[in-house]
Amino acid sequence: MDQNAKRIGLINWVVLLLATIGLLLVTRFVSTAAGALATILAGFGLMVAFLSYFQMDLAERENFERLELEELSKSRGSESLFAGAGADTFPAKRSREQFEKYFVPGLTGLLFILQAAAAWLPWRKVASIAPIISDRATLAMALLGMFGLILFLLGKYSSGLVRLQGQRLLRPSAAYLMLSAYACFLVTADIAAVLAGFPKTDLIVARLLCVVIGLIAVETLLGLVLEIYRVRVRGGEARVLYESRLVGLLGQPEAIITTAAHALDYQFGFKVSESWFYRFLEKALGWLILAQLGVFILSTCFVVIEPGDEALLERFGRPVGRDGTIGPGLHLKLPWPVDQTTTYHTEQIQKFIVGATPDITATTIIWTKAHAKEENFLVASRETGPAQSANDSVGAKSPPVNLLAVSIPVQYQITNLASWAYNNQDPEALLEGVATREVVHYLASADFDDLMSRGRAVAGDILRRNMQAEADKLDLGASVIFVGLEDIHPPSKVAKYFENVVGAAETREAWILQSQAYAISTNAWAGAESSNRVWRAEADQHRAITNATARAMLFTNQALAYAAAPGANGVYEQRARLEALVEGSRQTRKYILITTNTPDILIFNLEDKIRPDLLDQLSAPKK
Numbered sequence: 010m011d012q013n014a015k016r017i018g019l020i021n022w023v024v025l026l027l028a029t030i031g032l033l034l035v036t037r038f039v040s041t042a043a044g045a046l047a048t049i050l051a052g053f054g055l056m057v058a059f060l061s062y063f064q065m066d067l068a069e070r071e072n073f074e075r076l077e078l079e080e081l082s083k084s085r086g087s088e089s090l091f092a093g094a095g096a097d098t099f100p101a102k103r104s105r106e107q108f109e110k111y112f113v114p115g116l117t118g119l120l121f122i123l124q125a126a127a128a129w130l131p132w133r134k135v136a137s138i139a140p141i142i143s144d145r146a147t148l149a150m151a152l153l154g155m156f157g158l159i160l161f162l163l164g165k166y167s168s169g170l171v172r173l174q175g176q177r178l179l180r181p182s183a184a185y186l187m188l189s190a191y192a193c194f195l196v197t198a199d200i201a202a203v204l205a206g207f208p209k210t211d212l213i214v215a216r217l218l219c220v221v222i223g224l225i226a227v228e229t230l231l232g233l234v235l236e237i238y239r240v241r242v243r244g245g246e247a248r249v250l251y252e253s254r255l256v257g258l259l260g261q262p263e264a265i266i267t268t269a270a271h272a273l274d275y276q277f278g279f280k281v282s283e284s285w286f287y288r289f290l291e292k293a294l295g296w297l298i299l300a301q302l303g304v305f306i307l308s309t310c311f312v313v314i315e316p317g318d319e320a321l322l323e324r325f326g327r328p329v330g331r332d333g334t335i336g337p338g339l340h341l342k343l344p345w346p347v348d349q350t351t352t353y354h355t356e357q358i359q360k361f362i363v364g365a366t367p368d369i370t371a372t373t374i375i376w377t378k379a380h381a382k383e384e385n386f387l388v389a390s391r392e393t394g395p396a397q398s399a400n401d402s403v404g405a406k407s408p409p410v411n412l413l414a415v416s417i418p419v420q421y422q423i424t425n426l427a428s429w430a431y432n433n434q435d436p437e438a439l440l441e442g443v444a445t446r447e448v449v450h451y452l453a454s455a456d457f458d459d460l461m462s463r464g465r466a467v468a469g470d471i472l473r474r475n476m477q478a479e480a481d482k483l484d485l486g487a488s489v490i491f492v493g494l495e496d497i498h499p500p501s502k503v504a505k506y507f508e509n510v511v512g513a514a515e516t517r518e519a520w521i522l523q524s525q526a527y528a529i530s531t532n533a534w535a536g537a538e539s540s541n542r543v544w545r546a547e548a549d550q551h552r553a554i555t556n557a558t559a560r561a562m563l564f565t566n567q568a569l570a571y572a573a574a575p576g577a578n579g580v581y582e583q584r585a586r587l588e589a590l591v592e593g594s595r596q597t598r599k600y601i602l603i604t605t606n607t608p609d610i611l612i613f614n615l616e617d618k619i620r621p622d623l624l625d626q627l628s629a630p631k632k
Contacts, residue, residue, distance in 0.1 A: 054185025
């Protein structure tokens with residue numbers, strides 16, 4: 010083992026140790042999730058560098074032992090002395106073999122467990138890390154850039170030494186140096202993106218590093234499994250189990266081009282890598298990538314705003330112009346990330362729902378069947394129970410409230426884009442919270458029966474005005490257009506009982522109305538009968554009085570007529586007697602006897618005769 014390689018391996022281990030400590034301090038200083046994953050990655054490089062250095066030390070001791078044996082074998086008589094030497098004569102070699110046979114697989118297995126845990130556990134916890142502290146970001150970027158530069162220079166030197174001298178034990182630490190350097194640069198760019206207005210970049214980069222660590226863990230596991238079935242050749246060099254080819258490719262991307270060139274040479278059967286086109290592509294690849302990047306950056310200088318939309322134009326996070334708003338059409342701006350635009354649908358009627366979100370797949374919605382995850386609200390109710398007695402405990406009385414499951418759509422429109430975007434951090438969530446609060450306040454003071462019957466339209470208008478007033482106080486820049494209370498009902502578990510109560514109340518009202526109708530009809534008939542009888546009594550009275558008056562006047566006239574012809578043979582008396590006879594015999598039968606001295610016998614049939622018209626309608630008897 011070359012002394013220079015061993016010294017570089019020690020330097021690599023020390024530098025990775027300092028870089029791991031530095032990354033840990035910077036991560037805690039600026040609070041970055043990506044920095045935490047970069048620290049873990051550098052920590053794995055520290056473990057690999059320590060194993061590599063320790064194995065290089067054992068290899069160096071074995072080499073010294075072999076050289077000493079060769080020097081002793083050249084001296085006189087030494088050949089017979091070491092001819093029968095056994096394994097105990099080479100302790101350094103035995104130590105190296107024991108280390109590679111037992112310790113390297115065991116430590117590699119431990120490395121796999123740590124890598125798997127580092128890929129799985131942070132994936133779930135990076136979202137809970139506090140956001141990057143912007144006041145400390147500049148210093149953190151400078152430190153990370155310095156760490157990355159030192160790691161990159163030392164990694165380049167170690168990689169060159171491995172390529173020129175074939176130091177295979179130095180290759181794992183050199184690869185981790187390069188990968189840790191790129192991780193430092195990536196975290197630096199991540200912090201810059203967060204400062205430019207992309208707060209989710211830190212989470213994305215952190216999870217990307219989790220994926221990289223997970224892939225490295227899978228490669229380590231496959232290496233351990235394949236090592237079991239590897240063919241052992243006496244005297245052959247064992248594969249370095251803790252070395253990761255993936256880390257080598259990520260740390261030295263140019264190795265991918267070399268590998269592709271060798272694959273092309275093998276596939277086509279001639280040196281494709283020595284052709285002029287491949288040489289040109291190899292030299293101009295960087296410029297081609299830069300040209301594509303330039304075209305991409307140039308494309309960010311144009312922005313198209315669709316009709317009905319508005320956008321905010323920001324330069325380094327500050328609005329351009331008076332309020333930073335631009336209307337529909339084609340606009341020019343400085344390239345990303347200097348200028349950025351955020352589009353909003355300002356003319357579109359947007360909507361959110363207070364309470365439970367209904368299931369849009371349900372074809373039929375009824376109260377007794379749950380069509381969403383219900384969210385219940387307290388609603389006031391009129392006291393309908395019996396009055397509380399003086400002996401009842403005040404604390405034992407339940408308040409007159411009910412539960413109501415609501416799904417209230419609220420429609421709004423953005424009217425002032427600058428106020429909507431800049432006055433509050435999350436205006437949509439704030440407006441939804443304001444709407445929910447107003448719904449809770451209103452329902453707590455509303456009447457349940459009125460709300461479930463005729464008061465929905467009035468309640469919706471009151472809620473809309475209250476929400477608009479609160480939105481104006483917060484200067485949200487939005488107009489509340491509509492608040493609907495169509496989907497409000499009792500909880501589905503008690504909806505059946507509520508319907509029973511409503512049905513009983515409606516039945517009671519029906520009976521009351523029927524009783525009132527019967528009372529009205531009875532009282533009207535009684536009043537009419539009473540008036541009829543009074544009027545008939547008055548008519549009888551008037552008739553009796555009139556008849557009595559007439560008879561009195563008739564008696565007076567009769568007295569005058571009798572006085573004119575007095576006596577029994579008077580004209581008036583005879584006439585009166587005849588009128589009385591006529592009047593008295595008007596409805597009686599009369600018999601006329603012509604003479605009394607004749608022998609004729611007259612027989613009178615005094616039976617009532619049947620009318621001829623009735624006899625005509627009788628049919629003849631059937632024969």
